[in-house]
Amino acid sequence: MKVLVAVKRVIDYNVKIRVKADNTGVETANVKMSMNPFDEIAVEEALRMKEKGIATEVIAFSAGPAQCQETIRTALAMGADRGILVQTDVELQPLAVAKLMKAVVDKEQPGLVIVGKQAIDDDSNQTGQMLAALLGWSQGTFANKLHVADGSAEVKREVDGGLENIKIKLPAVITTDLRLNEPRYASLPNIMKAKKKPIDVLAPDALGVDVAPRIKTLKVEEPPKRKAGIKVKTVAELVDKLRNEAGVI
Amino acid sequence: MAILVVAAHDGKTVRANVANAVAAASHMGSDVHVLVAGSNAGDAAKSAAAIQGVAKVLQAEDAAYANWLAEDIAPLVVKLAPNYSHVVMAADSVGKNIAPRVAALLDVAQVSEAIQVVSPDTFVRPIYAGNAMATVQSSDKIKVVTIRPTNFKAVAGSGSAAIEQIGGAGASGLSSFVGAELSKSERPELTSAKIVVSGGRGLASGENFKMLETLADKLGAGLGASRAAVDAGYVPNDYQVGQTGKVVAPDLYIAIGISGAIQHLAGMKDSKTIVAINKDEEAPIFQVADYGIVGDLFQIVPELTAAVDKK
Ligand SMILES: Cc1cc2nc3c(=O)[nH]c(=O)nc-3n(C[C@H](O)[C@H](O)[C@H](O)COP(=O)(O)OP(=O)(O)OC[C@H]3O[C@@H](n4cnc5c(N)ncnc54)[C@H](O)[C@@H]3O)c2cc1C
Numbered sequence: 001m002k003v004l005v006a007v008k009r010v011i012d013y014n015v016k017i018r019v020k021a022d023n024t025g026v027e028t029a030n031v032k033m034s035m036n037p038f039d040e041i042a043v044e045e046a047l048r049m050k051e052k053g054i055a056t057e058v059i060a061f062s063a064g065p066a067q068c069q070e071t072i073r074t075a076l077a078m079g080a081d082r083g084i085l086v087q088t089d090v091e092l093q094p095l096a097v098a099k100l101m102k103a104v105v106d107k108e109q110p111g112l113v114i115v116g117k118q119a120i121d122d123d124s125n126q127t128g129q130m131l132a133a134l135l136g137w138s139q140g141t142f143a144n145k146l147h148v149a150d151g152s153a154e155v156k157r158e159v160d161g162g163l164e165n166i167k168i169k170l171p172a173v174i175t176t177d178l179r180l181n182e183p184r185y186a187s188l189p190n191i192m193k194a195k196k197k198p199i200d201v202l203a204p205d206a207l208g209v210d211v212a213p214r215i216k217t218l219k220v221e222e223p224p225k226r227k228a229g230i231k232v233k234t235v236a237e238l239v240d241k242l243r244n245e246a247g248v249i
Numbered sequence: 250m251a252i253l254v255v256a257a258h259d260g261k262t263v264r265a266n267v268a269n270a271v272a273a274a275s276h277m278g279s280d281v282h283v284l285v286a287g288s289n290a291g292d293a294a295k296s297a298a299a300i301q302g303v304a305k306v307l308q309a310e311d312a313a314y315a316n317w318l319a320e321d322i323a324p325l326v327v328k329l330a331p332n333y334s335h336v337v338m339a340a341d342s343v344g345k346n347i348a349p350r351v352a353a354l355l356d357v358a359q360v361s362e363a364i365q366v367v368s369p370d371t372f373v374r375p376i377y378a379g380n381a382m383a384t385v386q387s388s389d390k391i392k393v394v395t396i397r398p399t400n401f402k403a404v405a406g407s408g409s410a411a412i413e414q415i416g417g418a419g420a421s422g423l424s425s426f427v428g429a430e431l432s433k434s435e436r437p438e439l440t441s442a443k444i445v446v447s448g449g450r451g452l453a454s455g456e457n458f459k460m461l462e463t464l465a466d467k468l469g470a471g472l473g474a475s476r477a478a479v480d481a482g483y484v485p486n487d488y489q490v491g492q493t494g495k496v497v498a499p500d501l502y503i504a505i506g507i508s509g510a511i512q513h514l515a516g517m518k519d520s521k522t523i524v525a526i527n528k529d530e531e532a533p534i535f536q537v538a539d540y541g542i543v544g545d546l547f548q549i550v551p552e553l554t555a556a557v558d559k560k
């Protein structure tokens with residue numbers, strides 16, 4: 001079966017975010033961009049399925065501006081077979097991304113779709129669940145372990161109280177949590193090879209999807225800053241402050 | 250129009266964060282209903298009816314609802330949704346799993362982890378690990394919103410709402426529950442604990458976390474951890490505090506052997522008082538700590554445990 005993975009281009013997790021002075025968003029000019037870390041985990045999981053002979057082809061999907069090609073190239077360098085970019089400069093919200101992915105799924109007919117549980121920029125945690133809903137498929141969210149066999153998937157999920165095991169029918173959408181695997185680094189020969197792998201570029205219109213945002217961002221602001229407090233020298237001093245100044249113990 | 254809060258529960262009582270969701274919902278409109286779907290959920294429905302501010306409880310009984318599978322719960326919510334202006338859930342692992350599925354089936358957007366209700370269609374939500382706050386406005390007819398429980402104080406008092414029985418929508422047959430491996434603990438639940446003791450990579454082993462357990466038990470605290478400590482296998486995944494773990498805002502948060510990466514700060518910087526114990530005086534955690542103590546945790550933690558004993 002084919003496996004489709006989503007790879008989103010986001011501001012690198014190490015970058016210190018700066019809110020724009022006009023409060024329209026965050027500064028993205030000259031900022032390091034990377035693949036969303038949860039999507040690296042998604043790519044890795046798909047590649048392991050291919051290495052085990054469960055997956056026949058791994059397709060990397062991204063939606064956004066032309067630069068998302070770089071993110072797809074990263075997935076190809078890790079080992080994905082080909083890429084699909086839905087290119088648009090419109091601000092994409094999770095419902096729109098899910099609709100674009102559904103159109104691609106209808107065309108490609110993968111047996112499994114793997115996406116990150118959340119993108120570390122917008123922190124929505126929605127796209128995978130929305131895609132599963134639109135397709136009428138089952139969903140295995142926040143996956144800690146995935147075992148695919150005989151038309152179904154066993155998914156160990158990270159939930160509030162610990163872990164939960166579910167069995168879901170294929171085709172399905174999986175969203176990755178941090179402990180699912182440790183993504184590989186691309187080797188130099190594979191980076192070279194990736195340059196020759198094909199990337200299809202499509203427009204949202206061609207897929208018949210209206211990507212207009214449903215949610216309007218009115219403004220983006222700095223969070224209230226916490227002031228650094230004091231350093232205490234001894235445990236006795238700390239306990240005294242907690243008891244008599246903060247009143248928390 | 251009324252607001253529908255979808256409650257997670259354990260069969261006996263609804264989760265504590267349902268009261269926070271009801272408080273948030275009451276900023277969106279005045280008529281708040283709570284949906285309690287489950288199998289033998291009568292007691293849970295009663296607990297929802299006792300929350301201050303709830304006008305009505307809808308109890309949906311169906312064997313399919315026993316384990317909160319999104320594929321089964323979402324169609325039920327979708328069936329009810331046209332009678333409501335908003336569908337609200339707490340942003341915990343249940344709400345995050347179900348709400349987007351509901352939204353997509355309704356063909357509406359979803360607002361994730363609202364921390365403030367500005368008006369019935371406008372919400373503030375953190376983005377980029379809480380390093381920016383976005384004010385967003387939804388134009389959809391039905392607004393599906395998850396709320397961050399720590400930002401909405403439950404309304405004091407208690408209620409006695411009527412409980413209405415509604416039918417279930419049956420099982421989808423798409424998924425089934427196999428079992429759970431839940432962390433057993435007598436300690437207060439992390440997200441509602443008044444005090445949280447949290448450990449990081451500095452603890453160096455799972456064995457050493459026992460030291461934090463002793464301190465936590467002395468303080469009546471919940472126990473948390475950084476991602477590094479969870480990844481290393483010192484503690485289970487449900488201990489993780491941060492951008493991609495749990496968000497906590499206790500009166501007192503004690504960070505021990507945690508450097509203070511932005512992803513960790515995202516989950517605890519709204520705590521009232523923060524204490525940091527770290528041997529590196531340059532550690533970023535000190536920039537948000539009210540009280541910092543520089544030194545070896547293996548010496549400081551036992552001292553602290555002994556000191557909180559002496560009244
Ligand atoms: C103020 C503001 C301004 C913004 N401006 C822009 C803008 O100008 N242009 C722009 O592109 N975005 C912009 N965004 C970001 C955009 O809103 C988010 O990309 C969108 O809301 C999706 O949310 P998410 O990625 O958090 O979804 P989540 O549901 O958290 O994502 C989960 C997973 O879905 C998949 N996924 C999501 N999006 C994509 C994608 N595009 N391609 C491939 N896989 C994906 C990934 O696997 C990801 O791990 C802006 C956001 C804000 C807050």
Ligand SMILES: Cc1cc2nc3c(=O)[nH]c(=O)nc-3n(C[C@H](O)[C@H](O)[C@H](O)COP(=O)(O)OP(=O)(O)OC[C@H]3O[C@@H](n4cnc5c(N)ncnc54)[C@H](O)[C@@H]3O)c2cc1C
Nearest residue numbers: 449450451475476477491492493494506507508513528546
């Ligand atoms: C996509 C993504 C999501 C993430 N989500 C989260 C999240 O939700 N939560 C989270 O916590 N992290 C998250 N992280 C990881 C985060 O970036 C940091 O790597 C992590 O928080 C570091 O954990 P730590 O502070 O325990 O370890 P370290 O950064 O290694 O810090 C250990 C600290 O212990 C101190 N120390 C060591 N020995 C002693 C001693 N004997 N006495 C006193 N102090 C000592 C050191 O000085 C150091 O400051 C995420 C990362 C990514 C990429």
